Amino acid sequence: MKIEFYIFLSIALFCIGIVGVLTRRNAIIVFMCIELMLNAVNLLLVAFSKMHHLAIAATNPTAGTDAQLFVFFIMVVAAAEVSVGLAIIVMMYRNVHSVDINFLNRLKH
Amino acid sequence: MNISEILFYFLSAMALGSAIMVVVSKNAVHSVLWLIVTFFAISGHYIMMNAQFLGIVNLIVYAGAIMVLFLFVIMLMNMNADSEPKKNRWMKMAGIVAGGCLLLVLVAALKNAEVRGQQTQFNEGNIGLIQNLGQLLFTEYVVPFEISSVLFLSAMVGAVVIGKKGD
Numbered sequence: 668m669k670i671e672f673y674i675f676l677s678i679a680l681f682c683i684g685i686v687g688v689l690t691r692r693n694a695i696i697v698f699m700c701i702e703l704m705l706n707a708v709n710l711l712l713v714a715f716s717k718m719h720h721l722a723i724a725a726t727n728p729t730a731g732t733d734a735q736l737f738v739f740f741i742m743v744v745a746a747a748e749v750s751v752g753l754a755i756i757v758m759m760y761r762n763v764h765s766v767d768i769n770f771l772n773r774l775k776h
Numbered sequence: 777m778n779i780s781e782i783l784f785y786f787l788s789a790m791a792l793g794s795a796i797m798v799v800v801s802k803n804a805v806h807s808v809l810w811l812i813v814t815f816f817a818i819s820g821h822y823i824m825m826n827a828q829f830l831g832i833v834n835l836i837v838y839a840g841a842i843m844v845l846f847l848f849v850i851m852l853m854n855m856n857a858d859s860e861p862k863k864n865r866w867m868k869m870a871g872i873v874a875g876g877c878l879l880l881v882l883v884a885a886l887k888n889a890e891v892r893g894q895q896t897q898f899n900e901g902n903i904g905l906i907q908n909l910g911q912l913l914f915t916e917y918v919v920p921f922e923i924s925s926v927l928f929l930s931a932m933v934g935a936v937v938i939g940k941k942g943d
Binding site: 674690695700731736747749 | 792795804814821826867874875879908920924928931934935
């Protein structure tokens with residue numbers, strides 16, 4: 668497949684994630700849309716790694732491997748971020764019994 | 777159209793459809809399940825591009841661990857239906873318009889990019905195999921690998937400290 672199919676698919680997934688972050692009021696759904704955005708970026712990185720590998724495979728046989736390792740590290744960071752973020756959400760729920768972001772917005776009241 | 781293109785379009789439609797259902801669902805548990813379907817579609821894309829390690833790790837880590845964590849938290853909070861009493865329709869329309877504008881801008885900016893027309897290698901190529909990835913990971917990128925273990929340690933300690941009910 669040509670690379671622009673992957674570019675447009677990744678852009679569409681990313682924008683669906685952004686619409687979810689802007690529109691939903693449940694903090695957990697917002698968090699899930701952030702994971703969706705991260706996955707769109709991962710998909711695009713893997714597609715570019717394969718394109719790069721195909722283009723330069725004659726001179727450098729391991730051309731696109733760095734991008735797939737970068738995707739691996741993005742997954743690592745996403746897993747750590749999810750654990751800490753969900754701990755924060757559970758803690759706030761324990762205090763105010765709501766995960767509505769419009770309610771959590773007014774933190775000082 | 778050969779079978780690879782049909783599979784690509786099918787997986788793309790599945791990914792986009794389930795992503796839209798994640799954003800649209802009223803029930804939080806339904807959103808998690810649709811997100812798992814999205815991860816399966818993206819892992820299907822990875823395996824079609826012969827990035828085998830990333831495809832399986834995506835399934836195990838994202839769909840297997842992170843989504844289960846989300847489900848635990850949702851069940852802990854006993855969220856049956858998304859209770860949003862006063863839905864502001866204009867804010868939702870503004871959010872959708874903003875996302876649509878970003879989509880338009882990005883597509884217009886990248887429509888005539890220099891890399892158009894180059895193929896991604898499908899179904900073959902061995903840079904996605906775990907042997908080649910491991911050889912690069914443990915020679916050139918061993919320092920980020922070790923630092924990521926420190927990151928996990930700090931994330932675990934932070935999550936436990938935040939979640940403590942103590943005084």
